């Protein structure tokens with residue numbers, strides 16, 4: 092204090108300045124103490140003095156939702172497109188008759204249009220925009236078994252584009268209604284016709300796009316951005332969620348985008364991880380992989396398998412192809428709903444049926460960690476799979 096008085100006397104001009112500096116420090120210190128006290132309160136300290144009202148009010152579910160969107164701390168999303176991806180990984184504890192299972196389900200039905208395809212559509216459209224191939228007012232044409240079409244219809248509506256989708260006749264009514272609800276023009280093509288026919292749904296969308304100069308053909312089957320989307324997004328999520336501890340990855344394929352992208356990433360991280368492709372009886376992937384003559388016939392499961400191999404489908408990352416029937420796929424999907432409360436589509440059921448076949452064939456009932464991709468929701472197939 093003496094020193095302070097001495098300082099003020101020696102330099103009378105600085106008296107006011109020093110006083111205000113002192114005051115400033117005191118206020119700052121008080122504010123800091125209040126901040127610390129509030130922080131302790133909000134973290135549940137002093138429970139004997141206060142009820143931790145705020146913490147109790149935020150349910151576990153709400154906390155999870157907030158976590159999904161950390162960049163807007165208040166849990167508010169700016170767009171439905173921000174909610175694509177970061178889907179849950181669920182350990183299946185009741186599904187398998189072998190007790191506590193080692194199957195982990197990647198639940199893609201948690202995407203906004205209830206399927207994995209939201210990921211590639213957003214990723215690819217952003218790329219088309221960046222490359223200046225997709226411009227305001229354009230129409231996007233695509234052939235789809237319904238899921239890519241639903242994602243395209245929804246994302247086109249948000250970004251202000253028009254969508255024209257060609258689908259095979261076996262497409263579920265729920266998927267067709269969904270695409271139309273988002274404003275898409277849906278063209279239903281005959282199922283089971285020759286793959287080279289201009290009326291085949293995969294050719295029709297391309298042919299229509301050629302007559303429209305203000306359009307793009309989306310082309311999930313040939314565009315490598317489909318694979319890149321899964322390599323850079325889906326695969327990283329899976330790796331992070333499983334902490335890298337994966338023995339098998341099983342994913343049904345159509346374009347091959349998912350299994351090629353995720354398979355490549357996982358193999359690069361750990362070449363010992365086995366990649367398994369579950370293929371419906373009637374699809375050509377099994378014959379292609381094992382070098383047989385390609386034979387295709389119709390089957391009921393949607394989204395999985397194909398009557399040709401697409402350009403982006405990388406079989407070099409695949410270790411094994413295992414077949415499943417419609418009955419096995421629908422049976423497994425129904426059992427998943429009854430045992431785990433997860434409503435999935437037929438291709439998910441096929442992948443789960445194959446996971447069980449794989450487990451049965453393992454020597455000494457080895458408890459390996461198997462990640463199974465569940466690409467879409469059973470809400471898309473209520474009338475086809477789940478109606479009694």
Ligand SMILES: Cc1ncc(COP(=O)(O)O)c(C=O)c1O
Pocket residue numbers: 236238239343344345346347348349350393394395436438439466467
């Ligand atoms: C239900 C369902 N499962 C699996 C797949 C296969 O995904 P991918 O095209 O990435 O091979 C699709 C693709 O359309 C699908 O709709």
